[in-house]
Amino acid sequence: MLTRIMSFCALLITSVSVTASPNIQQWQSSNGTPVWFFEAPQLPMVDIRLVFDGGAARDADKSGLALLTNSMLNEGTASMNTDEIADAFANVGARYSASAERDMAVLSLRTLNEHEAMEVALDTFTQILTSPSFPEASFQRLRNQMLTGLQAERQSPGAIASRAFQAGIYAEDHPYASMPAGHEQTLADISLEDIQAFYQRYYVAANAVVVIVGDLDRRQAEALAEQLLADLPKGTPADPLPVVAELSSGVVNHIEHPSSQTHIMVGQPGMTRHDPDYFPLYVGNHIFGGSGLVSLLSGEIREKRGLSYASYSFFRPTREAGPFQMVLQTRNDQAQEAHRVMMQTLSDFIENGPTQEQLEAAQQNITGGFALRLDSNSKIADYLAMMAFYQLPDDHLSRFNERVNAVTVEQIRDAFQRRLAPSRMLTVMVGGKTE
Amino acid sequence: MRNLKKWFLVTWLVMPLLVMADPVEYQLDNGLKLIVKPDTRSPVVVSQVWYKVGSSYEYNGITGISHMLEHMMFKGTENLEPNEFSRIIAANGGSENAFTSRDYTAYFQTLERDRLAVSFRHEADRMQNLLLDEAELLKEKEVVAEERRMRTDDNPRGLLYEAFSATAFMNSPYHHPVIGWMVDIEHYTIEDLQRWYDKWYAPNNATVVVVGDVDPEEVYQLALKYFGPVEAREVAVLKPQTEVPQNGKRYIEVRAPAELPSLMMGWKVPVIKTADIEWEPYALDVLAAVLDSGSSGRFARQLVRGEQVAAGVSARNNAFARLDEVFIISGTPAQGRTIEELKAAIMAQIETLQTSLVSEEELHRIKTQVIASSVYEQDSLFYQGMQIGILETIGLDWRLSDAYVDNINAVTAEQVLAVAQKYFVDHRLTVGELTPVSADENHSPANANGGHHAN
Secondary structure, eight states: OTTHHHHHHHHHOOOOOTTTSOOEEEEEOTTSOEEEEEEOTTSSEEEEEEEESOSGGGOTTSTTHHHHHHHHGGGBBSSOBHHHHHHHHHHTTOEEEEEEOSSOEEEEEEEEOOHHHHHHHHHHHHHHHHOBOOOHHHHHHHHHHHHHHHHHHTTOHHHHHHHHHHHHHSOTTSGGGSOTTOOHHHHHHOOHHHHHHHHHHHSSGGGEEEEEEESOOHHHHHHHHHHHHTTSOOOOOOOOOOOOOOOOSOEEEEEEOSOSEEEEEEEEEOOBTTOTTHHHHHHHHIIIIISGGGSHHHIIIIITTOOOSOOEEEEOOBSSOOEEEEEEEEEGGGHHHHHHHHHHHHHHHHHHOOOHHHHHHHHHHHHHTGGGGGSSHHHHHHHHHHHHHTTOOTTTTTTHHHHHHHOOHHHHHHHHHHHOOGGGOEEEEEESOOO | OHHHHHHHHHHHHHGGGGGSOOOEEEEOTTSOEEEEEEOTTSSEEEEEEEESOSGGGOOTTSTTHHHHHHHHTTSOBSSSOTTHHHHHHHHTTOEEEEEEOSSOEEEEEEEEGGGHHHHHHHHHHHHHOBOOOHHHHHHHHHHHHHHHIIIIITOHHHHHHHHHHHHHOSSSGGGSOTTOOHHHHHTOOHHHHHHHHHHHOSGGGEEEEEEESOOHHHHHHHHHHHTTTSOOOOOOOOOOOOOOOOOSOEEEEEEEEOSSOEEEEEEEEOOTTTOSSTTHHHHHHHHHHHHOBTBTSHIIIIIIIISOOEEEEEEEOOOOOSSOEEEEEEEEEOTTOOHHHHHHHHHHHHHHHHHSOOOHHHHHHHHHHHHHHHHHGGGOHHHHHHHHHHHHHTTSOTTHHHHHHHHHHTOOHHHHHHHHHHHSSGGGEEEEEEEEEOGGGOOOHHHHHGGGOOO
């Protein structure tokens, strides 16, 4: 009984994984957009990511514009209103979502690959992409919702700290200095014309990548990409972003907040997606603060001293340098101590680097866990979208483990010494009195 | 014609699921249950150990102890140093964690498929050989206190949810928060934890769920090897703690330093486990979807877009619980609108459900979405394991997850009307409101907590 369906199914299910056989296919659509495709025939569904270089980095002086534009797309098209769009997706069980982060503006669709369902979902998705009508009523409502979102932010010490940190590590006029969620004043300044102009500038074929993952063959995927992109103007790629300047001196920014904990964020500009030090910094940070409970930072803060529930660090590699950031939260009266331990742990790591044993443990963890990062269609789609958007080399996946294993203790120490400067870091503390 | 097409879609959708292998169930002589679900898409395996214990097994004075014990399960055994378990899993390329809820405590690892033995060896070890150390407990109590401050005390909506649950449930253990009251966290002793561990951590109170690219028979052999020798223990008998009848509407206000008011309304409802009438929890799930199914639900269409009375509003029915639940509607008023206006708009929506049948079109739409979700859910190994583990641990047959789509499909518009009339009545209702106050006005426990600690 136990094996009755097993043997039947074993015949039907074939084992395909990104890592076992990197059968990722790439081509260009007829209007020049890169298309990345991974065939995953095991589930009767399709995931699509359409990524534009139209994130908050393109807001210029109207912080929030990228996100507002992105969330306006499914509010109306030449032939459908908001309700009709929502129903069209829901009627066939499809899921549409959209987001705008620092670099990327993303439109996502998940649909069953059943012929009729997929046709309806794709038609609607294509209309949203190519003929949004940007209704005035939706514009006012969504802007109000963003204002509500800003209020919610102000009752969260972690969110307040994130905003202050981002603003503090970049020059005031750098596109990374403001938050995708915008700001009261800038939101008030945004007009419907701004949104239309933003859409026309950035939602174009030359500024996009497409990722398709799912139960389709190459021919079907090609047709799908053509359908999506056919009516999208070619346009031009977004301009290069300004290079990020280093911080010139250490700054401490203490923001009063009526909370029992102080949220501490310390850091500086970090690295780009194409950084020559990418692997030493990535593996080094994994050891220092990027591997959860087994990281050095968590060991010192949480395991040895019980000072915080979540203490960690990360590099967020983006088009231009994203932050290197250390984070913890602790009871107000021990914030100074926790901050001291955090900085001491970082200084020690920069000075000494990891031990050979720590490095090997990290390499085992990263390389041994590689398959875990790509064990679902949605993870594969996200990963490919990242690769396609940042134009990572084709061998990024196939040589990832090799590159991680090639990192040495000396490389990590050298990279951390050159790239991180604790005396010139920004410290943001949000909370009550810390003495 | 339109409808016929939609029905065609519904039947088509159920077919492809046959290519996914059915789970296989085993039971060891010591009572441990093992459920293996093969999914060969990636060379990966998720292993989860579920214990039938959570905050709803607790009582006053030791609330949150299930969660505290979950933290202590990483602090060493007769064979492992504190945190060595985590280091071993990391060195094997795995990721791991644990979670505690009202009805369960679960530990999980995700690994490449040939490393499953690493998980089993050490899970079997901490199932029987946990070492509870005084110094480790002292530190970990601080960590959990920080976790509570972060999740609840400094989070106005967290505070509202906590006060709401404590008001809606009088004697049901769903009254107290999963993480526990701060004063209880501060006073756990080693003996409390040892007692809790001895009481609930036994193979005959655990279910091991494995999902991934594995052969069930091989997993069974591994389980025999590692979990087989763990001795069965007498497991405590849980008191019923059935919620007393509610005699009238309840209201709770939380004043906290915040920027946004927030509303939470909940009506007591039966769940699959407790329902006298089998279809009712499914009808309540459909009702929740009528109100809230993303952009196409009535809330989004009428309250967010139409009347613009809500910035956001959601409806949630949790049919998979051990005890009677509350059907929760929560929301935030739109700019310039009040809690009272939002409440009135929600009540008008409820009244509509009580007086007119949901349209065939809406019903079809919701059913199609449920079926599509059942396909999408299979994209996540972890989620597949969760479904099996939750059902089994709250005392339902895990096969119910397969029957879920059929049970939803069977719900009629008349049944939705019937549950709307039966359950959305004042003597089942609790209303919670978050009233923002300025920081100076605030006397919340969040501020008082800071000074209580010795170190």
